[in-house]
Amino acid sequence: xxxxxxxxxxxxxxxxxxxxxxxxxxxxxxxxxxxxxxxxxxxxxxxxxxxxxxxxxxxxxxxxxxxxxxxxxxxxxxxxxxxxxxxxxxxxxxxxxxxxxxxxxxxxxxxxxxxxxxxxxxxxxxxxxxxxxxxxxxxxxxxxxxxxxxxxxxxxxxxxxxxxxxxxxxxxxxxxxxxxxxxxxxxxxxxxxxxxxxxxxxxxxxxxxxxxxxxxxxxxxxxxxxxxxxxxxxxxxxxxxxxxxxxxxxxxxxxxxxxxxxxxxxxxxxxxxxxxxxxxxxxxxxxxxxxxxxxxxxxxxxxxxxxxxxxxxxxxxxxxxxxxxxxxxxxxxxxxxxxxxxxxxxxxxxxxxxxxxxxxxxxxxxxxxxxxxxxxxxxxxxxxxxxxxxxxxxxxxxxxxxxxxxxxxxxxxxxxxxxxxxxxxxxxxxxxxxxxxxxxxxxxxxxxxxxxxxxxxxxxxxxxx
Numbered sequence: 001x002x003x004x005x006x007x008x009x010x011x012x013x014x015x016x017x018x019x020x021x022x023x024x025x026x027x028x029x030x031x032x033x034x035x036x037x038x039x040x041x042x043x044x045x046x047x048x049x050x051x052x053x054x055x056x057x058x059x060x061x062x063x064x065x066x067x068x069x070x071x072x073x074x075x076x077x078x079x080x081x082x083x084x085x086x087x088x089x090x091x092x093x094x095x096x097x098x099x100x101x102x103x104x105x106x107x108x109x110x111x112x113x114x115x116x117x118x119x120x121x122x123x124x125x126x127x128x129x130x131x132x133x134x135x136x137x138x139x140x141x142x143x144x145x146x147x148x149x150x151x152x153x154x155x156x157x158x159x160x161x162x163x164x165x166x167x168x169x170x171x172x173x174x175x176x177x178x179x180x181x182x183x184x185x186x187x188x189x190x191x192x193x194x195x196x197x198x199x200x201x202x203x204x205x206x207x208x209x210x211x212x213x214x215x216x217x218x219x220x221x222x223x224x225x226x227x228x229x230x231x232x233x234x235x236x237x238x239x240x241x242x243x244x245x246x247x248x249x250x251x252x253x254x255x256x257x258x259x260x261x262x263x264x265x266x267x268x269x270x271x272x273x274x275x276x277x278x279x280x281x282x283x284x285x286x287x288x289x290x291x292x293x294x295x296x297x298x299x300x301x302x303x304x305x306x307x308x309x310x311x312x313x314x315x316x317x318x319x320x321x322x323x324x325x326x327x328x329x330x331x332x333x334x335x336x337x338x339x340x341x342x343x344x345x346x347x348x349x350x351x352x353x354x355x356x357x358x359x360x361x362x363x364x365x366x367x368x369x370x371x372x373x374x375x376x377x378x379x380x381x382x383x384x385x386x387x388x389x390x391x392x393x394x395x396x397x398x399x400x401x402x403x404x405x406x407x408x409x410x411x412x413x414x415x416x417x418x419x420x421x422x423x424x425x426x427x428x429x430x431x432x433x434x435x436x437x438x439x440x441x442x443x444x445x446x447x448x449x450x451x452x453x454x455x456x457x458x459x460x461x462x463x464x465x
Contacts, residue, residue, distance in 0.1 A: 032076075032080050033077055033081060036074075036080060038073070039069045039070075039076070040070050040074055040077065041073075043066070043068070043069030046065050047066045047067070047133075050065065050133055051129035051133070052129060053129075057132050058135045060136045063135075063136045063137060067158065071161075071162055074162045075165045078169055079169055081169075082166075082169035082170055083169065089171060089426075091283070091395075094280075100280050100281060100284075100353075101284075102284065102353070106281075106354065109352075109353040110350060110352070113349060113350040113353070114346055114351065115350075117345045117346040117350050118346060120345070121341045124148035127148050127151060130151050131147065131150070134150060134154050141198060141201065142200040142201050143200065153192070153193050153197075156188075156193075156269070156273065157189055157192070159277050160188050160189075160269070160272050160273050160277065161185055161189065163276035164181050164185040167275065168181055170279075171429065176438070177425060177426070180275075180424075181276070183267070184269070184271065184275060185272070185276075187267045187269070188210075188269045188272050191208070191209045191210040192208055192210045196209075204231060204233065205228055205235070205236055207239045209242065210267050210269060211268075211269070212247045213247045214247070214366040214367055214370065215268075217309075217310070217335065217366070219243045222313050222314055222317035225240055228240050251263075251371060251374065252374050252378070255374040255379050256374065256378060256379050256380060257381075257440060258381055259379050259380075259381025259421070259423050259440075260375045260421070260422060261381070261424070261438075263367070263371060264361060264368060264422035270360060270361060271358075271361055273349065274352070275357070278349075278356075281353050282399055282400075282401040282426070283398050284354070285356030285358065285362070285400065285401050285402065285403040286355070286356075286403050287404070287405050292403065294363070295363050295403065298363045298364060299362070299366070299372075302343075302366050302369065303370060305335060305366075306335060309331045309332050312328035313329075315328070316328040339364065343363075344360050344365070347359060348360025356401055356403070357401050358422070361422065362402050362420060368420075368422075372420060373419060373457070375417070375421070376417055376418070376457075377450075377453040377454075377456055377457045378443075378453050379417075379443070379446075380440040380441060380442070380446075381423065382415040382416060382440075382446050383415065383416035383417075383423075383427070383428065383436055383437065383438055384415055384437050385410040385412075385413055385416065385435055385436055386410075386413070386434075386435050387410055387411055387412060388413075389434065389435045390410045390411055390435050391432070393432060395430040395431060395432070396410065396427035396428075396431055396435075396436060397427075398430075399426050399427065401422075401426070402420045402422060404416065404420060404421060404427075410435050410436065415447070416436075417446050423438060
């Protein structure tokens, strides 16, 4: 029998002399941090002014004045704010800061980001001022005036690089985090922005080497294959070959050795933006079993859908429309609108401040689904756990952007081989006890039935909840 005072002590500590500890004083900005933020503010002001039809718009001077202060000020601020702190991942106040806890500022950020994507996809004419601002860089790289997609790629890449600097400073005590951040910065800048535009400069197809089917869903559509095959110089044939090799050879082979992290956390621009710009909101991912169930149904449904759409287009192409008529073309347009635009763009990035940083990767990306199947059943990669050292702090689960309850696995001493895990390693980085390790080991000891992975995969399909 527990006496009333003991119960009061456990459930009403404040009334028995155990008040809430005093709030730590917020760190004040030094003069250089204030100057760096002032530089960002000045850059925003110049950018807004130059959006209007001023003499400097479309010139190199206007381009530099519009972007250099924001980029330099932002990068400098992130460097200054971390350089004098003790290395180590600090998440102080994440659930109390308005912008990172779905507060009013978080909603404002979400609305602004969502609104930008809506305008980009459906009312790009309202971005004309910004498009003309980046004309000088577009002419230099691609030899043509900028489009709203060039503006988008430019802003996307700048955001990933600037917030990548934040990641490099924030995780500077963790070599793995720094290397993978540099990796996604490199692939986004080189392979997803500069190279595709340089190809256009030499009258070649605009091709993104770091994206392939089924994520870049139209790369295996008959129309795209025909266009590439007939492009001058024979480069298009190589692009087709590259896409086939990456989609059907690199995915299973590299995932076997490294898990899906080789792509989702080291190469993919979608994941790169989520890991850099989206890092302050990673803790907002839903960890419930209901969310996990929805995730599995949604992401695999998208994968099945794009396979059906691609197959129907090829059937229509071979039969000259005699079998499916207009169905395949309509299905492709439907997929492009609802999945390619609304889900991956508007929701996938715009909802960072509301649902966490990997909404698209977790619930919609068909390539992540493919990689996840190989990782779950046919890979050597796993996150090993040492349950005896777990202190149940919950940091690992809290900061898993993919909504995995890592602590539950750690307490049971189970390997984490979830299909959704992108191998970002943040769970291991924030663990104060060294419980979690990203490893590659024997293929057959990862889970019960791993000696017959195909049968295990079939059984899992039969028992989908």
